[in-house]
Amino acid sequence: MSSSVPRNFPHSEPRSLLAGVLAVLVHLLFIALLVFGVSWKDHPPEGMMVDIWTELPKPVQEPVKTQAPPKQPKPVPEPVKPEPEPPKPEPVKPEPPKPEPPKPEPPKPEPAKPEPQKAAVAAPVKKPDIAMKQKPEPVKENKPDLEEQKKKEQEKIKEQEKQKELEKKKELEKKKGLEKQKELEKQKELEKQQEIAKQKEAEKQKALEKQKELQKQKEKELAAQRQREQEAKAQREAEAQRAAQQAAARNQITGEIGKYKALILAKIRSRIVMPPDLPGNPVAEFSVTLLPGGDILDVRLSKSSGHAAFDSAVERAIFLSKPLPLPPDPALFNEFRNLNITVHYRE
């Protein structure tokens, strides 16, 4: 009995925990696929988001250093080594295409400064050389002291002579000044007289010019008046022509309308079965409402002839004669929309 297998002993299920982990993994994979798949589709619009990349340029200083060299060659072709490096920044940047412009701006000053500094350093070094050459010259002059003393004495004498000459010149100048003042006064008086004369002449000329201008204005006004008169005449003629044309058109239209009205009446008359032996010449008037195309919408007896047989005969004839003949021009249809038809018993 002890050897018998218990009826219900559970199976030790293999790797059930691993199964749970795998299930979660499958879902994570699926979600990742979805999220990345959808965001992959969104990438083009996300490229518009420049804000994300404005913060990054600082860490990307390496390309800045390497990018600067290609722009240096313009002023000085000294930095030849960095030139092969520029390709490196290009692979780093393809992700942010727009922020590129801001990046190069900061580097410009950096490389620019060293160049002027180098140039400045080189220049002062050369300048002293020139200064050194200049200095020795005065040193040579200092050696002959005696000559200098003699020169100084001579210079002093010369200066004294110059002062004397200057004093003489001043006296002469004073005399000349007095003479000049007298001459100037005379000249001023002459100039005043001349100016007065010139003013008078100018006034005369101005008066003449004014007269001429007035004459010109009068001529212009006359010419303008003539032109206006001519234009008015032309307008009148054009209006007359238009009126004539319009009248002609109206005549044509009225003629056409009359013609088609006559056609309509003739068609109706042809369909009337006249009741025999009516006394006198009775007249029946109908108002007919037409549709475009000649169909009859409505027929009303507006004035009876006094004979019911004749009235009904005419009405039947009107209905029989549809479609009524209408002019081909649709603009004329308004004239036929409401027709008054008058039918005489005897023509």
Added chain:
Amino acid sequence: MSTTVTQDMSFLHLITSASVLVQLVMLILILISLSSWWFIFRKLFVIRYEIKKTDDFEDIFWRGVDLNALHQRIISSRYESGSLERIFAAGFGEFTKHPAGSDLDAVMESTRRAMRATYQREMDYLESHLSFLATVGSVSPYIGLFGTVWGIMNSFRSLSSVTQATIAHVAPGIAEALIATAMGLFAAIPAVVAYNRYASRTDQLATRFESFMEELSNVLQRRAAE
């Protein structure tokens, strides 16, 4: 699978902006999908293990080992034993309980009954949770569809207040509603595939078990007759 109409329509945005009921449907579907995948992997491991165990046991059995020793070995490691080993242990245990000289037919009958009972239990164990996979496969698309219909209903209802109806008014709602259908399909398709595969595997195992039971009966009967 979800249509991206505007640039702010990321997948997460679609889910978070869905209506409460649609979100509930999505949650249910996620739970169903998780548990279904869990069972898929569990059954995968279990059925593989059973097939391997069955192969091994048949190999050992038909090599002609001592049945008593085999029985003892199986009972000593009963928790790691496979289904076929258990069936053998049940049958052989029942066969050895009868004293020698009792009615052979009765002995064989009780042995067969014991084996059949164990076989039923083992088949029940092997087929457990397969019905769950079948249910997931058939029901989860409908749950997803329900969420989608509800979401589309809402998005169309919101159209009624708009005078100028454009596709842009409806598209986000439909997109987020369609996610529910997608989730339902995601849960259903693997469940159906796994169910069909595992059902055929368990059927194969069942026929192997049954044929082994018949063969074991013959072996035991011969042994009792000797």
